[in-house]
Amino acid sequence: MRRFLFVLAFVSAAALAQDKAAETLNAVVGISAKIQKDARSAETLGLQRSGSGAIVRDGYVLTIAYLVIEAETVQVTGADGRTLPATVVAYDHASGFALLKVIGSMPAKPLALGDSAALGERDPAMAVSASSRDAPAIVYVVSRRAFSGNWEYLLDSAIFTYPPVMDWSGAPLIGASGELLGIGSLIVPDAGAPGTQSPGNMFVPVDVLKPILEDLIARGRRNGPARPWLGLNAEEVRGRLFVGRVSPDGPAARAGLTSGDILLAVGNEEVSTLADFYRKLWGRGPAGTEVPLKVLKGARVAEVKVRSIDRVEYFRPSRTY
Numbered sequence: 001m002r003r004f005l006f007v008l009a010f011v012s013a014a015a016l017a018q019d020k021a022a023e024t025l026n027a028v029v030g031i032s033a034k035i036q037k038d039a040r041s042a043e044t045l046g047l048q049r050s051g052s053g054a055i056v057r058d059g060y061v062l063t064i065a066y067l068v069i070e071a072e073t074v075q076v077t078g079a080d081g082r083t084l085p086a087t088v089v090a091y092d093h094a095s096g097f098a099l100l101k102v103i104g105s106m107p108a109k110p111l112a113l114g115d116s117a118a119l120g121e122r123d124p125a126m127a128v129s130a131s132s133r134d135a136p137a138i139v140y141v142v143s144r145r146a147f148s149g150n151w152e153y154l155l156d157s158a159i160f161t162y163p164p165v166m167d168w169s170g171a172p173l174i175g176a177s178g179e180l181l182g183i184g185s186l187i188v189p190d191a192g193a194p195g196t197q198s199p200g201n202m203f204v205p206v207d208v209l210k211p212i213l214e215d216l217i218a219r220g221r222r223n224g225p226a227r228p229w230l231g232l233n234a235e236e237v238r239g240r241l242f243v244g245r246v247s248p249d250g251p252a253a254r255a256g257l258t259s260g261d262i263l264l265a266v267g268n269e270e271v272s273t274l275a276d277f278y279r280k281l282w283g284r285g286p287a288g289t290e291v292p293l294k295v296l297k298g299a300r301v302a303e304v305k306v307r308s309i310d311r312v313e314y315f316r317p318s319r320t321y
Contacts, residue, residue: 020178021178023108023109023178024111024174024178025079025128025133025136026078026079026080026107026108026109027054027055027108027109027110027111027172028052028053028054028079028128028129028130028133028171028172029052029053029054029055029061029076029077029078029079029106029108029130030050030051030052030053030076030077030130030131031050031051031052031053031061031063031067031068031074031075031076031077031086031100031130031170032048032049032050032074032075032077033048033049033050033067033068033071033072033073033074033075034047034048034071034072034073034074035047035048035049035070035071035072036070036071036072036316036319038316039069039070039315039316040070040247040248040314040315040316041066041069041070041315042070045066045069049066049067049068049169050067050169051063051064051067051129051130051167051168051169051170051171051184052128052129052130052131052167052169052170052171052172052184053076053100053170053172053183054111054172054180054183055106055108055109055110055111056110056111056113056180056209056213057110057213057217058110059101059102059105059106060089060099060100060101060102060110060217061076061086061099061100061101061102062097062098062099062100062180062183062209063097063098063099063100063170063183064096064097064098064169064170064183064184064185064204065091065092065093065096065097065098066096066169067098067169067170068088068091068098068100068318069088069091069098069315069318070315070316070317070318071088071318071319072318072319073085074086074087074088074100074318076100076102076106077130078106078107078108079108079133080107082106084102084103084104084106085102085103085104086100086101086102086103087100087101087103087318088100088318089101089216089217089220090216090217090219090220090221091220091221091312091318092212092216092221092222093153093227093229093311093312094222094227095204095208095209095212096153096155096185096204097183097204097208097209097216099213099216099217111172111174111178111179111180112177112178112179112180113179113180113206113209113210113213114175114177114179114180114181114206115179115181115207116159116181116182116205116206116207117157117205117207119141119144119159119175119181119182119205120141120144121141121142121143121144122140122141122142123140123141124138124139124140124141124176125138125139125140125141125161125173125174125175125176125181126138126139126173126174126175127139127161127165127168127171127172127173127174127184127201127203128171128172128174129165129167129168129170129171129184130167131167132165132167136174137163137165139161139162139163139165139173139200139201140161140162141159141160141161142160142161142162142191142192142198142200143160143191143192143193144157144158144159144160145157145158145160145193145194146158146275147202148236148273148274148275148278149274150233150234150235150244150274151233152229152230152231152232152278152281152311153278154274154275154278154279155204155205155208157205158202158203158204158205159173159181159182159202159203159204159205160188160191160192160200160201160202160203161173161191161200161201161203162191162192162198162199162200163199163200164187164191164199164200164201165184165201166187168184168185168186168187168201169184169185170183170184171183171184172184173203180206181203181205181206182203182204182205182206183203183204183206184201184202184203185201185202185203185204186201186202187199187200187201187202188200188201188202221312225286225287226286226287226310226311226312227282227286227287227310227311228281228282228284228285228286228287228288228289228291228308228309229251229287229308229309229310229311229314230250230251230252230257230281230291230306230308231246231247231250231251231252231253231309231311231314232245232246232247232250232252232257233245233246234263234274234277236272236273236274239272240262240272241262241263241271241272241273241274241277242260242261242262242263243257243258243259243260243261243262243263244259245259246258246259247314250309250314251306251307251308251309252306254306254307255304255305255306255307256304257293257295257304257306258297261295261296261297262295262296263277263293263294263295264293264294264295264296264301265293265294266280266281266284266291266292266293266294267280267284267292267294268294281308284308287308287309287310287311287313288307288308288309288310289308290305290306290307290308291305291306291307291308292304292305293305293306
C-alpha cells in the first residue's frame with residue numbers, strides 16, 4: 001500500500017505539471033572517470049570507475065567522492081545521451097561527497113535539496129541511477145543510524161534502504177515531490193540493523209551537504225580546519241579495534257603501525273569502537289596535530305605518536321579539464 005501511495009503521489013505531481021517527472025529524472029546523470037595510473041586509490045578502487053550523480057545547481061553535479069578521487073578525466077552523460085567533460089571542483093572527505101562542474105550546457109533543471117532528516121523508517125523513496133532512469137527502483141527506509149566506515153569516516157545518521165539496488169554508486173535517492181534526499185554510497189549486508197541478514201544500501205543524507213555547498217562551489221572545500229587523518233583502516237572485532245591496513249607512506253605507516261596491531265587508546269582515553277576512536281581522534285585538533293596512540297603489537301603495548309595530515313594531501317590532485 002505504501003508503495004502504491006508513493007507512486008500515486010509522484011504520478012499525481014506529474015499530472016499537475018506534465019513535465020515534473022521528466023524534469024526530476026533528467027537531473028540524474030551518468031558519470032565515468034579515468035583515474036591516474038599512479039593514483040594511490042587505484043589498488044582499492046581501480047582505474048576505471050562509473051556511477052551516477054544529480055544536478056544540484058546549474059552546471060554542477062553532486063556524486064559520491066570515491067568515483068572521481070584522483071581522476072585524470074571525468075565525463076558526464078545526460079538524459080539526452082550527450083556526454084560532456086567535467087572537472088572535479090570539490091572533494092569532501094567528511095561527508096563523502098564530490099562536486100563536479102560540467103564543461104558545456106546540460107539542459108536539465110537542478111534537483112531541489114530535500115529534508116533528509118524527515119525521512120523515517122518505512123518511508124518510501126526512489127533510487128535512480130543513470131542506467132535505471134526509465135525504471136526507478138522504489139525502496140524503503142529500514143533504518144536511520146550512525147555509520148562508521150573503516151576508512152576514517154563517520155556519519156551521524158545515514159539512510160539505510162531495502163531492497164538493495166545494484167547500481168548504487170552516486171545514485172540519487174529522490175522523494176515523492178522530486179526532491180533529492182541522499183546519494184548512494186554502499187551496498188551493505190545489514191541494512192535493517194547491525195548484525196542482521198538484511199542486504200540493502202547506504203545513502204549519504206543530503207542534509208550533510210546543505211551547510212557546505214556554497215563553500216564547495218566557491219573554495220573547493222568546506223570552510224574551517226581539516227580533520228586529522230592517519231591513513232589506517234580498522235575493524236571492530238569483539239570490542240577490539242584491529243588495524244587491517246595502513247595506507248602506504250601515510251602517517252600511520254610512517255609511525256610504524258602495521259596490519260594486525262590493536263588500537264587501545266587515543267592518549268589516555270580507551271577506544272573500543274570505530275565511532276569512539278574517530279571522535280577522540282578528531283577531538284585532538286586539526287590536521288597536522290600529533291596524535292598519541294596506545295597500541296598492542298603482539299604481546300607488547302607500545303605508545304606511538306602519529307603526525308596527522310589532511311587526507312586530501314595524500315591523494316594525487318585530480319587533473320581533469
